Amino acid sequence: MSTSEEYFIGIDVGTGSARAALVKENGTILASATQNTKTFRSPTSAVIFEQSTVNTWAAICTCTKKVLEMTGIKPESIGGIGFDATCSLAVTDLEGNPVSISQSEELGKFGERDIILWADHRAEEEANLINSTGSVVLDYVGGTMSLEMEIPKILWLKRHMPQELFAKCMFFDLPDYLTYKATGSLARSNCSLVCKCSFIPPGVANSKGWNSDFLAQIGLQDLVDEKFDRLGGTPGENGSMVLTAGQPVGHGLSKGSAADLGLVEGTPVGSAVIDAYAGWIGTVAARYKSGVDGSELSPPPSLSDSQHFLAAVAGTSTCHLIQSPNGIFVPGVWGPYMNALFPGWWMNEGGQSSTGQLIDFTITTHPAYPTLKERAQAENTSIHKILADTLEQMRVDAGVETLTELSKDLHMYPDLHGNRSPLADPRMRGSITGLALDSSLDDLALKFNITLEAIALQTKHIIDEMNSKGYDVQAIYMSGGQAANTSLMQLLSNVCNVPIILPHSHSAAVVVGSAMLGRFAAEVSERLGRQALKAQAEAESASYETRERLWSIMVEMTQPGTRIEPSATPKEARLLQAKYKIFRESIEIQRRWRKEIKDAAAGV
Template sequence: MMDSPTKFYYIGVDVGTGSARAALVDDDGNILAESTNATQTYRLESDSRIFEQSTTDIWSQIKLAITQVVAASKVDPSLIKGLGFDATCSLAVTDFNGQPIAVTPQPSSSSSEWGPGERNVILWADHRAEEEAALINSTGSKVLNYVGKTMSLEMEIPKILWLKKHMPDELFRQCMFFDLPDYLTYKATGSLARSNCSLVCKCSYVPPGVDGSELGWQPDFFEQIGLGEMVKDDFKQLGGVPGRNGIVLTAGQPVGDGLTEEIAAELGLLPGTAVGSALIDAYAGWVGTVAAPATNPFSESNNHPSLISSQNRLAAIAGTSTCYCVQSPSGILVDGVWGPYKHAVFPGLWMNEGGQSSTGQLIDFIIDTHPAAPALRTLASETNRSPFQVLHDKIDSLASDAGLSHASLLTKDLFIYPDFHGNRSPLADSTMRGSITGLRLDRSLTDLALKYYATLEAIALQTRHIVEAMNAKGHQIDSIYMSGGHVKNPVFMQLIADVCGMPVQLPFSSSASVVAGSAILGRFAADVKDPHGSGASGESAPKERTRIEDQKTAEESSFKYKDHLWDLMVRMTKPGTLVFPQKDEKLRRLLDVKYKIFRESIEIQRRWKGMVAEVTN
């Protein structure tokens, strides 16, 4: 009788806007244990644009989550072979020893001073860098061709430029700047290697060979916007120039020599445990969803999807905000949609990323600011239901009492335009604002339920706007693969399918798709770093150890093993559930009209702003 092969395990870590989550998975992607811990966000009463976090707080919650899943799973740490990270695209600032530098002045006994401080992360949602983004967008630099022609104030270079303008010069020169996913791999391994995902998506990096780019970084652009000292220092503050004083890796490639002894001891894992090059959380969601088996009558995809078939699948990662990621064989420029980003996940392939700055945040805002919010919470508590279930039960009751076939008929005279926090895609206009048309003198729970439902409709209509903008430029999206907290809302998921006219795939686990994507990165890193020690198998699997010490090795290894990463995605992503558009012609016509009204809301807002500007400027 032959011994069964040893099972190995991998940990994924996802740092979202408000939490740090860890999951421990086996070779086949089965989740053995999960843990989630809240992280803290700091606001300023005097400036609503400010959102700050702390790498110290984030790391402490990561450490707690990892130790909890290892303890809960009872897996021997020697069998845990890889660790992968993803995080929000927030800017982490440290000195060259990795110690945190505060991103706003810290109060002292007599005044406020710049310097060391725990609040060293400018969260993605922070909008302080509006003037700096406007300056960047006025340059006409070619870097703008790879962010949909408009750089968002949520990206890292506008925020770094804001710090340059406000920090003392000497302190600014002492700073290292990380997109948060790269900070986490630095913390874990001590390696300054950066991820292609973070650099191309958020740091104005254009990979060598693209559009005449030689260094990846564009010296003329940095000189033009006032960051010329970075050019003189070979971009050391941003991780360096690949092939000269830095290394840039694609998704999941092993970082450095794995976990340092100090960090391994903190986490209860073994020194040298492989750590995969990280991804921004949205892209980890893409990794954790788009390879799922699915039979889709709208496309030729089947239960064994190919890497090339991923171009038809839009990954929507929906939480506080929503990101929409799609891969393509060639770079497609979509105005107002970020990208095209080469090598963002797979070497040689391109990604575009659309987004809505506020979705879960908007839903909460609509509920929390309504006069009936206290009554909603009281009723939810008294009836042992969630507030959302109370609202959906109310909507169902209203539709039934009115004899209506669909809840969208309840809101036929109520229209919400959802850009309360500006528009990320496809308008790329942070000055856009929300609006509500059809208000009544009504403070009741019924009115709250209708406004809540109209908000879901508005988010779904904007999803259609983003998909149409992408497809108009050459994408071939025919299905949406969801992950994130919104997938728990079946009414919302059906609305997106109906409004967009395409199937929506819900993930196997509503809570773990993104963190499962990070676990796949950890598995890939282990297979590349030590294929014999990790039990790597399959035709595409590495056959020999790879230690990435220079850019040449990194790039050769990246292309050599890209098929293995896709094979792991197929193997470790569980099948989900498809939600199809309803075959209801009356509903389709109504939603088409609402979409027309949605588009006109944009034109009206811009026209009104122009009219006011004429008499006030």
């Protein structure tokens, strides 16, 4: 292969694996490699999810070297590298060594388990305390802070770790840890700090960044006294910097990390983003195929158009992202987050804690699951194909037009792992109404179908709340594993009554989004004469001057997608509306029942 062309590497760290993709300037993936990562669970508590930065970095390095080997591309031809990762809390000592966050090891000492995964719900008590403060920081997370965010987790560590060990800890949202590991720079990303760490950008609501009163009120006065250094510091003071998406971090890859990755020292590294936000970057600038034969392409969208596009990044969980030039406050929906990706723009983030995970749970816990697996193996196909075929045969046998009619008397409420949006209530639990004394494969197929319905109905609930507060969602841009589920995609379009834009590759959008950050970092670095950003003021000025270029890179590197239009028949539309009404009523009923049980237990 010619080495005159420049290439970029995107690295995505998901819940269970790390992935690297080597990408051309037009967004074509030349090679991709994936490596599983470890998740440690507790044998006594279902709320514990822990990971390891050592294991994660090793997986990243394996993937990066593999894509170079697969393509024959020389390390010198890699123009830039970008990272995204789950919004998990990584903890190190002051020299960057891993610190155990696990009570199964020696908490606060050197240890492999140094990441509290996003799904870890140990900090419920701490989140409750935070949410009782009435602090202004709560206004910027939809009114209620999730126990999945970083400050509740840090507070949990403060309460459980010996104080002398806690005082030696640095705290990173995982995307920022990866750029620190890659470059040695402590510069943080605005995406991580604003979205997950209770940082309100200076100038918003008279904020200076970190809220001293809030941190002191909840018991983190020591972080205030240290001028927030172990959280990343105050931008513009003592060399601390907060960067917007893709801005070059430090001097690029350090010598040691370059050797680990098989790349060249000094290769530009873009300021990282949370994985769902990389999905937004990798999808919302997509054109889509149109015309009778699909040969025509829609016009390229503008940055202004993006305020009408909801990006749904759907894997184990689902995140719903949309940005606006104005801060829109939506109760139960995180944000608005200023500068989360583009300077001067505000992002809101809705979410479902369990979607892909919920689908798997529905299937694998049903008594007919062994039968399903046996049939799939015998027919050399997937279990989802068997379920789809079973549902279609049931529909024909029942003499109905749609699957919605087939499951019209069966209803699911999907919050088995609590509600992230728009209720922001981790105590919500799932339910099924309409159960029959049936353990057959047909029954499993019906429950699979209502699981998809429930995911779609909850998406509508989130969109309705966003639209009621000022958004105008006109299309949903999908990415992640669930985008391959054509039945769910059509159902989403029918339930939400908006088109769905499917990416060129459902699994690649996130990692290509990170590669875009690598390209942007390379271009900005070149513009700076390959010099590091030296001060916060310089970084902010460069961010505004180059934001349209980041959007142009997104347009250039996003492969055309496919558009799915709403297609519900009048009868199906009526049934889906009735199911949505029942869905909303089930929330009210569960909360009322919860209060009645609480009152009874208290003798009220």
